[in-house]
Amino acid sequence: MILAAILPTTISMIISYVITTNSLKERAVVENMNLLYQGRMNLENDLEEMNRTSLSVYSDPEFYISLYYSHENINASGRQSATLQSINHAISGSKQVYLYVDGKREATLFAQDIARRMSDAALYDQIPDLSGKDYYIEPPRPVHTYGFQLSNPYPDSLQVMTMYRVIQRIPSSEQLGILAIDLDMSFISRISSQLFQPDHEQLYILNEDGYVMYSGNSSLISQKPREAWYNLIQESGTESGYFEHDDNIYIYDSIRTGLTDWTMIKEIPSSYILSSADKAAFINILLLAVSLLVIIAATIWISIHITEPIRKLVGVMSQVKSGRMTVDVSSPRKDEIGILHRRFGSMMDTINNLILQEYKLKLANRTNQLRVLQAQVNPHFLNNALQTIGTLALEHNMKRIYSLISALARMMRYSMYNTDKPVKLGTELDHIKDYVELQKERFENLFDFRYDVDESTVDILIPKMLVQPLVENYFKHGMNRMADDNYISVSTRRLSEDVVQIVVEDNGNGISEDKLATLKEQVQQLEMLDLEQLEVSDSDEADAAEHGIGLINIVTRMRLYYRDKSSFNMENVQPRGFRVVLTINVEGEAEDEGVDRR
Template identity: 35%
Template sequence: MSKYYSIRTKLIAFMLIATTIPLLTSISMTFIQTKTALREQALEENKRLIYQASTNLNNYVDNVARASLTVYNDPNFLRNLAKLPGDYRAVAEVYTTLQTIKAAVPDVFQLYLHSFASNQSTLITSPFPKREGRKQAYSDSLHGQAGSGSSDIWVESAHMSHTYGFKAASPDDSPRTVITLHRIIRDIPSPERLGVLAIDLNMNSIAAICSRLYDPDKEQIYVVDGQNRIVYQGRTEVQGAGDANHLQSVAANALRDGQAHTGEARIAEGHFEQDHSMYVYQQLGNSYADWTIVKQIPNETLYARATSLTWNNAMIAIAALVLVIVATLFISIRITGPLKQLMRYMNQIQAGRLHVDIHLSSRDEFGVLARHFRDMMDTVNNLILREYQLELANKTNQLKALQAQIHPHFLYNTLQSIGTLALQQQGKRAYTLLSSLSKMLRYSMRDQTCVTLREEAEHARLYLELQQERFGERLEVQMQFAEDTLSVQMPRMTLQPLIENYFKHGADIQPGKGYISITSRFVNEHWIEIELINNGPAIPEDKLSEIRGWLQPQETATEMMQESEMTESIGLRNVARRLALNSHPDKPARIEMHNIRSGGVKLLVKLYAGE
């Protein structure tokens, strides 16, 4: 039986399927639900954090803007702008106002002021302030005015600091990243521009606010302006217009996504996914600092807890599967082991070992089945032994009866021939015939079932010698046995009854000279053929068909002769039955009978000579 159809294979497959599918389904559903829950939780938490950060940034920018209004709070500041540069008192008061602004904002790096009325530029920086006459303001201080519309205040995105055209205090002073708040100073309520103020701010406060929004080892934070320029980027100090295309793409996507959700060009809040990350954004909503905070959360960070939980579940599932496999193997072996042992016993019985010792000690249903099977085989063996003994006794009785049927007919013809010689006073010839008869009688009385073809041929020769004495010159005999066939075993008293059949049915009524020929030869390496030919009368076709029917080996070996058949063809039937009783069960001997066209009958005896 194929292993794919065994109970053990089916049981293991069923147990694995019954446990694996629910476990995998549970793990998958848990992972998906956990992933969704973590995503929603992370989204809400980051929205709250970014909203708080946007509020803090708004407050920070508003504080800087309020600090820049100091120029209007001092009533003398606007007049002092027109007095520069000749009035040193006015210069001192302007310095004082600028220092007040710098003190009010912690992150001020430097302040730049240009007066259009006096054509003077002032730079408040460490360690000393600088002042020089200029006809025009430094061009960068008005760079963002075009993009700010009619607003007098705007914030320039992150850029590298510079000295506004003044000579650097020290060659070692390196530029830093700053943002700049620009304010146009007007003679309110007149629209006339009196000057321009630029406040350069360090990134410390912005970095401090943004640092609370993300984990630098796993996440990233950006602050972008309305032109997709990066104001601030976590985990780097390079800001401004020189940022990578990827960051510009992130900013552009945030702008497009916000417009799609709000229907306006200004960004409110939302999120989108790009490059295996989730981006959460929030706009400041400041009129002069059009900034948006964007937080990047990689999927591996976002779903880290879900992945960890899934791995834990997977480990538990693997442990459960191993336990199931071990339990399944144990149970299947306990169940199918006795079955396999019982199948091995059955295979041995099928191979012919009927007395195999069936021993299963288990007390379950399989042990009961094995004990019942053992009892059944004991009963079968007893029945087989009984039937075999009965069949053997029956065959022995049949053989003895068949041999006994030969003697009366043979003795009658032989004694008649010897009696004739005695009347003719041919003592020597009579002695020879009596000697041949005694040898034949001794041969027929031997307690031996099978003999060699050599012994059968000698017995046939003695018989034909007696018959030639009876028929004289009216009988011609030819015997030619191949030497390699003489050692083949065959049932005793096979040839003589077949020869005798001719004298019973054809010799007395056949006109002219009788003829008998006996030959033997190997037809192949395992079978020999003994051919008996006589020139007796042909057998009618209907009778020949009937004879061929009961000459079949399976019929002659299994049917007893009917009473109506005892008077005809006794010798031929006896030979056929003895051949059936003593031949190989798988290769039975057979007799074939044919009419010869030129006249006569041919008998063929085919015997299995062995390997």
């Protein structure tokens, strides 16, 4: 029992620890890759902005022309000072801007909001060799003033990163001068400091030459890393990724702009990521030790006080298993064993009740099945009765009555077989003719039925009862009994080989403009739904006609059957009347498969 309790628990702890550590590492990688991505985008935006700003030396014609004049030209020197001031103010973190014009051997420094000029000056000797380069970003270094004297010297601790741009005579590559922009480290640290926890993590930004442009450890700035992880990143050949080395996780991403091809690396100690898992593992081990002592004591007590009563209960269960469902399982004990006996007895009572209920349900289902069969008989009986009455009317030479009863019988037979299979349009139109025949008798020929059907359309397949509700709607709401020129028309035609149009039109009362607008809005909402969201309303016909649900159901059924290859349009006809146009795409449909011919 001790082994059965300890071994699974220990194995579970080990598995949980492994899964938890892997999950924590994966989550840390995903979160930090997203964090580096955001930092990369922000840095790239700032670097691109600095690049665009430095390129203003080409986009400003007046400045470009001023490079051909000396400082003695007031306009030229003023234009240069204004441009340097604009660049200094446009770039966040810019400390000073230096311009050297080769042909005039003149230098200008805009610093501390003042432009200083120097004539007959050599290029500042600490500027790196820019041969063959259009631009270069120098790793951070102590600030220098390019040979100028400042009224307020910079502190010795100030570090700047300098962006150099060679100004060329366009379109040739002849060098006209050099522009240098000094930026304090806030240019990078403002974004980089948000990407890591200085107390536990480390962040490095390396330039294309491998020098550290930024690091949480300031002593590493402008140095080349010597650690093995740097070589692993170089050998990976990928722009972004992660790996684990020396109990640290390294996540890296590339910063690629028109100026830079840098790499951002974040170093996270595995112990920092797994600290919560280690604490949980220690607590689990402590609990396991305590549990072991409790289990040993409980095992001894259980062996003495519980095993025997449980054996008796097992014997009772064996009797139940053999089919004796009325066995006595009561117990006078007040402890857990007694509760177990009473719960088992309650369970037996529940099982007996469920058996009885199951029997009653089966009996009720048999009764319901019988009622369903009876319900199926009644429509057949009515249909047969109508045929008998029609035959009797014919025997008494009452052909009109026979015609009406036959039409009603055909309508009942068409409606009685409530199937989801499609029908031919000709079958649906025959049903409409029978319906109209009965309505003519009802309204004493107060309307004219116009029937114009293209014979090439009668064999297309449509959902059952798709057109008939449109005709029925006229007699329920559209017909004007006071008029003597009432008509309703049903027409079909082929617009193309695969497109058929069905039009139902009348000159009745039409629909109010407000209700028509509401119906059109509902149709548009249906067209925006996915097919899985469509649902045919189960409202009765009276409610459907009153609230427009009948028309909406027709639209829904058309979309479900034709899969968005159909359209439904409705409009009022001037001076009075209502028109519904169904446009159906029958491309690729089977002619006879699954067709209801009744």
